[in-house]
Amino acid sequence: MIRELTITAEQIDEAGLSRSRKLSKGMGAVIYFLGVVRGTEEGNAIEAIEYEAFQRMAEHQFNLLFDEMEKRWPIESVRLVHRVGTVKVNEPSLWVEVVAPHRGEAFASCQWLIDEMKRVVPIWKKPV
């Protein structure tokens, strides 16, 4: 399984990520998900969210999740970009893509990855 992980303070370049997509001929499903900063946090209006990562551990924990995905589903590739620093309302903080032969495994594994990320990957947010 091909894996690409980027934790960055730069804006997420959706168009560039789409252009760099690679698929082999057996692949029938590409799922990608954008997590976007909402304008409210616990009922209060906010301007942005500041993300902080324990980068070395976050990379390690993401790779453990990718290892588990590889065991559970026949995935060709996973690419994930997570922002750190200040992300304004309506801007994406997370971009995840899974390429697989069929939509079932692509949807299931993408959902699983995001759920697990929120449980174990050391990234925190602070509304500003």
Added chain:
Amino acid sequence: MSVTVSFYSYFKELTGCDRTTESLPEGSTLNDLYQKLSVRFPKLAAMQKSTLMAVGVEYRERGYILKEGDEVSLFPPVQGG
């Protein structure tokens, strides 16, 4: 023995620092370290149930026996995405 401790997220505000060192007797556990830190940083004591602990880049339970030079991290529940 001596270990380093890093704090993340609002734990930095609770302790007033992002990194410290602590000396402990040989055979001490992560829980022993936490109790000692709770005395130094009383605001940390209230977070005991929700605190996540790591040594290096791995999560560890409170019974983990520390070694000289371990890099410990303490932080609140994670919130990525």
